[in-house]
Amino acid sequence: MSTLIRPPPVNESQSAIENLLELTQLSDIDPDLFTNTRPLWHPPGARGIYGGAAIAQTLSAAQRTVPKDFTVHSMHCYFVLAGNADIPIIYHVERVRSGKSFATRTVQARQRGKVIFTTTMSFVREGSGGEVKVEHSTEMPDVPGPVEGMDDLDHGGGSTGPFQSQRIEILNNDSLSPHTKKTRQWMKARGRISPSGGHEAHLSALAYMSDSYFIGTIARVHKLWRYSALRKGNSKSSIDEELLKKLLAMDDESLKRIKFMDESDIQRIRRLKNGEDLREHGKPEIGMMVSLDHTIYFHNPRRFRADEWMFTEMETPWSGDGRGLVFQRIFARDGTLIASCVQEGVVRLKQPSESKL
Structure with missing residues (x-):
């Protein structure tokens, strides 16, 4: 069972990422306990759930415990164990400090009693910096803008x-x-x-x-090879296996149109199609x-x-x-x-x- 409580229907008034990251508060047990409302994504071949889910849901849980005029300004996270997508996650928020200008929260994500992820984050009260401030910021580089309909192939989902x-x-x-x-x-x-x-x-x-x-x-x-080859007789998924299947089915012209494919990647795809051992070419994996x-x-x-x-x-x-x-x-x-x-x-x-x- 991947959730503690049966997931409700998708909320059509919310975006996909809001539905994905929705939390259920276990207030009957403890108002500072939460759990994932919906199943979490396990990328093909990865050791556990997508790490961004734990980062985002611990933040969501902590945000539920601070006043509305407090906003997160930093979070420091550690991945302790790989998360299992088939087991519910329990998020426990500890209210370390609640001051006039800053608040500190620690959140532990647990599965079967073991900590799989932990984070400490700090929140600041909006406007607490005063009217006169020391300000500077690095500038964004001049780069080509995004193009609608040209999403990368290797993003899950x-x-x-x-x-x-x-x-x-x-x-x-x-x-x-x-x-x-x-x-x-x-x-x-x-x-x-x-x-x-x-x-x-x-x-x-x-x-x-x-x-x-x-x-x-x-x-x-x-320029290291990032997509493990499919292994005959090996039931364990290799990293990026689903992406590799798509890439092997493409011709050279299609591969060249993919922005994230380096020329070295394309050469390796050609070698895989020819059944060659990539390591014979001296490039580590x-x-x-x-x-x-x-x-x-x-x-x-x-x-x-x-x-x-x-x-x-x-x-x-x-x-x-x-x-x-x-x-x-x-x-x-x-x-x-x-x-x-x-x-x-x-x-x-x-x-x-x-x-x-």
Whole structure:
């Protein structure tokens, strides 16, 4: 059973992402306990549920425990265990502090009594900074705008998924220094977020989307193969298996029209079609890539809509010892910087002793 209580019918007055992230308050047990109202998405081949769901739902739960004039400005998250999409999640909010200007909340996500995800977040009272402020902001780069109907293929759920995304060509993609490259994309929630959701719904949607392709930036700037091949006789799904099936069915011209496909990716698709062993060409393959932690700083939390196009830019200053670090900036389409994010994750290569493709 993937939910504690039978899910209600889809609320047609709300967007897909609002329905997906809906919480049920377990007030008969404890007013600070919540659970997922609807089943959560387990990406094909992933170790557990999509991490953005845990990020967004813990934020949604905490937002229910602060006054309306308080808004989240930072959250620091740790992925502890892989979430099981077949088991309900219980979210427990701890009211650490409720001050005049700031409030602190800690939320634990549990399954079968074990913590799978934990976050501490801070909320600030609107207008508490005073009339005169110290202000500055980095500028949004000049990039091509989004194109309707050109969504990336590898976002879970296809045309019915809760949000849309479009990748832009990697900046400095031919550089020999991975840390000088920047991966970029446009994204927005699908449909229209309802007025009843308030700014909280837009913040939760942004939190959900912030995990999209995040730690994968390291694989992209190193031009490492990110789509494991289909293995005969192996019942366990490989990472991005459904996407790989689509890519293998395409011809070269179709592959070239996909913005997120690098030339090195296209060459590997050709080799897979020919039945070649990719490792014979001397290029390593990602063996494991999972998020360890995730931090979001919200800069203008009431000055954007998550159902309108937002631009994200990611870069990685370091990777080593089986881990990597990625920075992300998120802008509203008008250039307003709305969030800065940081993520560290496990990034391990397949080792020579591991079985071949």
